[in-house]
Amino acid sequence: MILVSNTGPIIGLAKIGRLDLLKDLFGEVLIPSFVHKELFGKVGSEAVMIEEGLSNFINVAEVTATEQSVEPVLSELDEGERQAVALALGLGEDVLLLIDDRAGRQAARKLGVPVTGLLGLLLLAKEKGLVNRVGLMIEELREAGYWLSDEVVEVAKKLAGE
Numbered sequence: 001m002i003l004v005s006n007t008g009p010i011i012g013l014a015k016i017g018r019l020d021l022l023k024d025l026f027g028e029v030l031i032p033s034f035v036h037k038e039l040f041g042k043v044g045s046e047a048v049m050i051e052e053g054l055s056n057f058i059n060v061a062e063v064t065a066t067e068q069s070v071e072p073v074l075s076e077l078d079e080g081e082r083q084a085v086a087l088a089l090g091l092g093e094d095v096l097l098l099i100d101d102r103a104g105r106q107a108a109r110k111l112g113v114p115v116t117g118l119l120g121l122l123l124l125a126k127e128k129g130l131v132n133r134v135g136l137m138i139e140e141l142r143e144a145g146y147w148l149s150d151e152v153v154e155v156a157k158k159l160a161g162e
Contacts, residue, residue, distance in 0.1 A: 004030045004088040006099040007038040007080050008146075009118040010058070014046035015144035016137065021125050022098075023057045029098075030061040030091075032083030064090040073107050081107075088113045119148065119156040126160055134160035 003026040010031075013019045022029050031039070039050050050058075063086045066074065070089065074082045081104035088097040089111050097108050100117045108115045116124070119138065125131045135157050142148060 001026065002030060002091055002095045003028070004032075004061075004084055004091065004095060004097050005035065005058075006084040006097075006101065006104060007031075007035045008100045009098045009121065010035075010039060010050065010053070011046055012100075012118050012141050012144070012146040014049040014053070015044070015146060016140040017049065018131075018137070019049050019053045021121065021130060022053070024130055025121070025124060025128065027057065029053075029058045030087065031058060032063045032080070032087045033060055034079045034083045036060045038080050061087055061091075063087045066090070070111060073110050077101075077104055077107055085111065085113060117152075118146075119152060123156060123159055133162060135162040 003022065010019065013021060039054065063083050066086050066089065074085060077085065081099065081101055084097060084099060085104060085108045088095050088108065095114065097113050097115045098121060099105055099108065099115055105115045105117070122131060122134045122137055126134050131137060138148060138153055138156065
């Protein structure tokens, strides 16, 4: 399966020192050029980890032109989300889009692109035995400034059996 990611989840994982989960789960992560640009704009403690990911397993992929019928669905998204959804759509089957933004997730679903968010990724990592406690990682993300709604957190903890 090919993983395409938006900016936020990569930054979140880097902030808690767990960017390795992307490599362990998928081997390679594809990002569009605008997400690459957004990642290079980071100067916090996560910058070093992001640079390592970019040199090892996070690769920039070219976004193919989208059909005119797709444009209205993407028109309300910011450029990073727009490109991430378009990249995933252009790759066809066996792709998963990692995106937390609600509007981006809704647009992807309308276009038939399978999506997950960072918490879904953590649940998958627990299922695969790569993490022990999703709740602990959620708290680390929140302490690092990654916004997650209480409702989504509670659902994730319940699904994790915590």
